[in-house]
Amino acid sequence: MDSIFFYRNSEKSNDSGKGALQKLKVAVQPNISVKGWPTEAGSAALADFKALEDAVVAERLSGQGANIVGSVKMSEFGFGLKGSQAGCALAEKSADAELMLDVAGEARLAAARAGVYGFKPSYGLISRIGLVGLIPSMETCGILAHNIKSIRDILQTIAGHDERDFSLPDEKMPDFSSQKIDPKKTTLGIIEEVLKDLPSGKRKVLEKELEDLKKAGFVIKELSFPDYSQFMLIHQIVGSVEASSCTGRYDSVRYGRRAPGAKNWNEMYLQSRGAAFGTLLKSYLFQGAFFQFERYNAYEDACRLRAQLVSEMQKLSAKADFLVFPTHNPAASGTVDSLADLYEQFVYTAFANVTGQPALHIPSTVDAGFQIAAKRLDDGRLLDLGDYLLSHRHGGKS
Amino acid sequence: MEFEAVIGLEIHVELNSATKLFCDCPNNPGDEPNINTCPVCLWFPGEVPRLSRAALEKAALLCLGFNAELQPRSAFDQKVYYYPDLPKGYQLSQAHLPLSRGGWIDIADEDGTPKRLRIHHIHMEEDVAKLVHEMEGRLPISLVDFNRAGAPLVEIVTEPDFRSPHHAMEFLKALRTQVRYVGSSECSMENGTMRVDANISIRPKGTNQMNTKVEVKNMNSIRHVGDAIAHEITRQSMAVTAGESVVLHTRLWDPDKKVTLPMRAKFEGPCVPDPMVPEIILTKQEIEDLRARLPEMPAVRAERFVQQYGFSAEEAIYLSSDPEVAAYFEAVIKDGVAPRTAMHWLTTQLIPAVKDRSQELAQIKVTPARFAALLKMLSNDEINANAAREVLAQLFDSDEPPEAIVSAKGFKQVSDRGALDEMIDKVLGEQAAAVADFKSGQGKAMGFLIGQVMQASGGKANPKIIRELLAKKLV
């Protein structure tokens, strides 16, 4: 058994000999459709399901000469990282880059685990056609790679209008091309409420890193976001409600496995769906159904609060060009047995899924991980900062 | 105690756009089962709904036809429930931000006074699949036909302004006419392109109470809607008189027994905003452009027919109630036929003949131009009414011009005064008794003599000229 790959491409490699991604080996996850490949999204709900056509991202990657080498084992519907081998193909160099959905911060966390760069683009840049999602308003296609250049090349390839995806906002595509960062004209913000929750040892390492950047000329600003802890709550409520209706289609009527022996359609639904989903996902779907049917007002409040958080975050963006976060939560438990365990892992990443802004994990000596975020559609500038930090480190330390 | 009914209607209209609401599948639910499906309307993983602009425009025109206010911003929600006719566990519908608000339809009350019935809002939604229950040997099975899944619907929700079955029936007739006018749907309850639910409550006459309502479904004609409402008013009045209370529930109309029967409620949850279908934004300009596409609406056209052609209100309403009839009528007029002649022959001859042949006005060989040519021959006394009726029957099966049929059949009227003079003299010579009767003041003898001359001409003589000549000769 392959320990990392769920499916390996046995066909000959893409030798079209042209395109910006020539010779780049890209792994995907089996919730990103590649025509004819098993696309089970890590769930028994899609057992034996084969993609009917390429996802737009897969089609565009191939169009630019990339080799899609296979799909990597994933968590159920890409929610959390339980059972996921995301990033491992990069660590063992069987892929140069990997695409995976970032639902609550999975791409950034997987990158941190593998010691590579992990990027979550702005919401609305990448066509959803062929992406088997879970939380439509929060997730987007994340990119893992060994360097910023690959991330930028892939972003430039897969982002942009798609006439078949009407859900992409009707707005001008930003310029992703590389530009120089001038530290003296750049403000980095750190949120007080984020720092304060870090264990003091980890906090010192992060502060030391910021001190270094200050020496390099950056303006460092400590900012306050009193409602920061609300991001988790909003992600849980809105995310679970969306996940609950998004998985409604897995009913075994048109595809998927139908549990045998049901006496009527109601039993068929209960038994088939009961067998289709794992415990963790099931409890998430229950939670979503609970908010939808029993606590609708709380759900509505959460939607309002989400809009408020987005605008508060926009105000912070007026005070700093970029925000600095840790990536993973040192306090999170290693095993994920409950929704609480799962969410604990995403304390420092879920904000970007709630607001739709881009965020980038950068490999560093900071043991809680070093993550930077920009305002929505500033993806190009965020990657510029990533480039700068990389060269700065090489210049200063190695 | 005397009760009055408070009634509101919820009307689903299946739009006749070429494609479904969120994909490019043909919107033909009646085709071979599951032929009009694709990964989008079967909700395969990774598919994204794409709102059809054409369906949106059909819905918007329908709203404008009712003087409704199109909303600059409207959006789709998910109506969540689990049933095999719903391929993704929720129906896309506009629960919070409907396409239009307000609007009305004017009808005539029982005693003929005008009454305005208001519309609360109109929203769009997708239709669900059709379930067919069969037996496979002794095993009951359910088959799902997804041809209808994702077909575009609008739901028209009225204010509780209705007080009687008459109001509901007149409203539905006017609604059907108007929707056909804007071309958004056939609106046939018999074919299922219009489906009506009625919410009915009663209260002591003259009060403003809003009491518990009962929803009645499953009527498949406008007459049934009237019957079901009448039955429900009686049922509730008797229950309340007997001291029972009305509880909120849904009942089904049984057209055979002519009663409403309680049905088990379908579980339905609240609606959450859909994160995939973008909001519908309509600019002022877009709304004005749509309004400019509205045809002349039936009430306006009927009023114009009264003014322009001197018809009575009834004649004008009848003629304008079907856009095809009205258009046909105006095309005939344009070819130079007198309005009253055109109206008379269209309503008493052509339309019944079309119905007899189970055809559609738009498809028959009797085009407005051919019909007008026939009527002009009649008006010019080239043929008489009997001949015109016979030629009309021929026009349904023949491509020949009416003039050719008239000459081939020898229907041309004899208007040649010399020839008629001879015939009249001959008849007068033979019918001395009738001539004497006429001269002694018995007016009906004139009719007899005209008939004799007609007979002598083999039915081709022009009766007007016969009368004129006879009158001269008998002085």
Ligand SMILES: [Zn+2]
């Ligand atoms: Zn379709």
